[in-house]
Amino acid sequence: xxxxxxxxxxxxxxxxxxxxxxxxxxxxxxxxxxxxxxxxxxxxxxxxxxxxxxxxxxxxxxxxxxxxxxxxxxxxxxxxxxxxxxxxxxxxxxxxxxxxxxxxxxxxxxxxxxxxxxxxxxxxxxxxxxxxxxxxxxxxxxxxxxxxxxxxxxxxxxxxxxxxxxxxxxxxxxxxxxxxxxxxxxxxxxxxxxxxxxxxxxxxxxxxxxxxxxxxxxxxxxxxxxxxxxxxxxxxxxxxxxxxxxxxxxxxxxxxxxxxxxxxxxxxxxxxxxxx
Amino acid sequence: xxxxxxxxxxxxxxxxxxxxxxxxxxxxxxxxxxxxxxxxxxxxxxxxxxxxxxxxxxxxxxxxxxxxxxxxxxxxxxxxxxxxxxxxxxxxxxxxxxxxxxxxxxxxxxxxxxxxxxxxxxxxxxxxxxxxxxxxxxxxxxxxxxxxxxxxxxxxxxxxxxxxxxxxxxxxxxxxxxxxxxxxxxxxxxxxxxxxxxxxxxxxxxxxxxxxxxxxxxxxxxxxxxxxxxxxxxxxxxxxxxxxxxxxxxxxxxxxxxxxxxxxxxxxxxxxxxxx
Numbered sequence: 203x204x205x206x207x208x209x210x211x212x213x214x215x216x217x218x219x220x221x222x223x224x225x226x227x228x229x230x231x232x233x234x235x236x237x238x239x240x241x242x243x244x245x246x247x248x249x250x251x252x253x254x255x256x257x258x259x260x261x262x263x264x265x266x267x268x269x270x271x272x273x274x275x276x277x278x279x280x281x282x283x284x285x286x287x288x289x290x291x292x293x294x295x296x297x298x299x300x301x302x303x304x305x306x307x308x309x310x311x312x313x314x315x316x317x318x319x320x321x322x323x324x325x326x327x328x329x330x331x332x333x334x335x336x337x338x339x340x341x342x343x344x345x346x347x348x349x350x351x352x353x354x355x356x357x358x359x360x361x362x363x364x365x366x367x368x369x370x371x372x373x374x375x376x377x378x379x380x381x382x383x384x385x386x387x388x389x390x391x392x393x394x395x396x397x398x399x400x401x402x403x404x405x406x407x408x409x410x411x412x413x414x415x416x417x418x419x420x421x422x423x424x425x426x427x428x429x430x431x432x433x434x435x436x437x438x439x440x441x442x443x444x445x446x447x448x449x450x451x452x453x454x455x456x457x458x459x460x461x462x463x464x465x466x467x468x469x470x471x472x473x474x475x476x477x478x
Numbered sequence: 479x480x481x482x483x484x485x486x487x488x489x490x491x492x493x494x495x496x497x498x499x500x501x502x503x504x505x506x507x508x509x510x511x512x513x514x515x516x517x518x519x520x521x522x523x524x525x526x527x528x529x530x531x532x533x534x535x536x537x538x539x540x541x542x543x544x545x546x547x548x549x550x551x552x553x554x555x556x557x558x559x560x561x562x563x564x565x566x567x568x569x570x571x572x573x574x575x576x577x578x579x580x581x582x583x584x585x586x587x588x589x590x591x592x593x594x595x596x597x598x599x600x601x602x603x604x605x606x607x608x609x610x611x612x613x614x615x616x617x618x619x620x621x622x623x624x625x626x627x628x629x630x631x632x633x634x635x636x637x638x639x640x641x642x643x644x645x646x647x648x649x650x651x652x653x654x655x656x657x658x659x660x661x662x663x664x665x666x667x668x669x670x671x672x673x674x675x676x677x678x679x680x681x682x683x684x685x686x687x688x689x690x691x692x693x694x695x696x697x698x699x700x701x702x703x704x705x706x707x708x709x710x711x712x713x714x715x716x717x718x719x720x721x722x723x724x725x726x727x728x729x730x731x732x733x734x735x736x737x738x739x740x741x742x743x744x745x746x747x748x749x750x751x752x753x754x
Contacts, residue, residue, distance in 0.1 A: 316708060
């Protein structure tokens, strides 16, 4: 059984959830609504002085939960794999400068090569950027993505695979992000969440819902309560595994992005208390 | 290593692959192209006298590989579960009348209840229709569907789950259909295919490809060679598991349905020899 959620002290919003807003709007509006956890997507850091960003975050008493996202390691093209290295090092630097303890990794996949090959390149990539992550004090969270993304976005598609990789790399600076959207269907989820926590690898917990039917591969996620995921059940497992961090609301949704974002924040708060 | 495909003696086409055609057109055109395996989707049997259908199949020397599809057992509504029973009994009768040895089951899911509950109802449903299936000499093939369908189309989303259920029911008249589209991403696929064959449960093998990117949840499947699935590798595992039946081409594709279907059949034949 998940603990009751009676306030917003553990609520974190991903800036991508309120995509129409820039970083400043996210910070001001989240803070005004009593939400002090924020996960920053790198698109809102583009063209932004990062020290100014950090000052602004401090002024509004915001805690940066993580930066999203690094990763996309695999490619059949050596040049692209090298470009991914550079990009990941820059992402670690961004996370350091906004004082994010975690960088979320969407690991990547290249449909032109076997999944096993992509997984090797992911592991190699993580190991290569690990020294910089340690130096910056930024943990790397492997996020397993739904199998529907295995062709192009991630060759890590189950929590078992993410656990396995984190355990093999075996570093205090590599762990896993658990997202209900990607993992809810898996009948091994409870045991893999417990394994993840037991090994000290549970770094982040993302929530949203799965719409029935889902119409778009990327941008038709539901707000908690809209769909068929039993979020409280999964949160209970995550808590059983020892996790006491933020519940991060990460919703890509053309539908919600088209609505008034301040009203949407209220909806998120209601859904957080009722369906998370 | 899969055996080389040098002729079309093991090629079967699903009527849904050439959706613009009615049953007669499918039979005539497949046969004219030297293709004698057919899996009949029930939509082309609507309004069709089934004895006439069987005569036509015989006249063109067609072997019915299976009928698609029964299933959709779960619902929170008792009335709907009962309607599914009736529909499945009718599907078994249809399979019997066109002399199909197998009825493929798309098992169903109801997002209003937990996946575990839907799985229970699937198992109960299969057990309830099993006597009629036996009497008709029609085997029931549990088809695990991709996890992206867990909200509304199937609560059986891995080959491990399908194997488990078939083994629990433990009947010569219940087995599994392996479809590369649904299962290609699974890192346990090889071992689960071997398990399936070893237990005598491998009843059918479906092929197509996964487009990168995929744009539609239902009707954007690729022709073998279009996408990222290593079909020959999976066919090799299926053969290693003792399967020697048809390779069934099952492609739902708005793109291909919009093309001239006789030319499309030629493309399928080429893709069959080259990429299957």
